[in-house]
Amino acid sequence: MPTQVSDESVEKVIFNGLEEVGAEGEITRDATFESLDVDSLDLVELAQIVEDEFGVELDGDSVKDVKTVGDVIDLVVARGS
Amino acid sequence: MAERDGCALVTGSARGIGAASAIALADDGWPVAVNYRSDAEGAEAIVEQIREGGGRATAVAGDISSEDGVESVFEAAEAVLGTVLVLVNNAGVRADGLAPQLDGDAWSSVIDTNLSAPFHTTRRALRPMLRARFGRIINVASIVGMRANAGQSNYAASKAGLIGMTKTVAVEVARRGITVNAVAPGLVETKLTEGIGDGNGNALADAIPARRPGTAEEVAACVRFLASEQASYVTGSVLTVDGGLSA
Secondary structure, three states, X not given: OOOOOOHHHHXXXXXXXXXXXXXXXXXXXXXXXXXXXXXXXXXXXXXXXXHHHHOOOOOHHHHOOOOEHHHHXXXXXXXXX | OOOOOOEXXXXXXXXXXXXXXXXXXXXXXXXXXXXXXXXXHHHHHHHHHHHHOOOOEEEXXXXXXXXXXXXXXXXXXXXXXXXXXXXXXXXXXXXXXXXXXXXXXXXXXXXXXXXXXXXXXHHHHHHHHHHHXXXXXXXXXXXXXXXXXXXXXXXXXXXXXHHHHHHHHHHHHHXXXXXXXXXXXXXXXXXXXOOOOOOOOXXXXXXXXXXXXXXXXXXXXHHHHHHOHHHOOOOOOEXXXXXXXXX
């Protein structure tokens, strides 16, 4: 069963996911992926983590314009609600 | 040989190079999903052969030329054997003819099965491989993807495309412990190559320095190597298996 989507649950999964893909620096909502040295392949993996956890699909088009960690959290919450 | 976590999926492995590859990977400890489209009897025979050798295998029916078919094949393999960590894109077809006489169906059916299907299976396989930080993708191409062979413009285009895809995807995922390589067989005695070099204008057979066609097992040995831990620094490569034909 997918985890219930909430702001808190998504933040937790995304923060953990970013650690898993090797993000560098302090992970906050305001942090940009560039500052965390998270690249497009990392984002693909993060999308997989989100899909496995919440059943929310993030295709290439939807994540190509995200800049910050908060952007992705908001996107997942919006899609999963 | 200790059994491994995860499994190998070999498309089109009821016979020929696919069957030999399935057996070789099982010998190396991989549980193997033997995919087939129509030859259930052949696939079951390969599964039985693997089991008799002490390995695990399951036959998985499915046409991987459609995206839905790809998903159902992966789901069936994963349900029995676990995550697919080795993918051998072997399924292939021929529909030969000189270009002026090649109709649209002959073109698109070969491109769909030999090039688009490996893309769909690769895309499906990569996500769990990325998370596992391990994966082996081996694409069965052909020397025809690198040198001309009259009467096979569709087949050559599909195999050249497969080689290009191999190199590109290899670069994209290399830092996750995933390797993507191709083997490029020359003339190998299988059902797919029946009729090649028998006087239909194809000069391949006479030009082989080894003076004989290859066997499916000789290609499978290369697949087995590329799937192994020992090949961890080999990626984006094309290993020709052709008796010196393209040397």
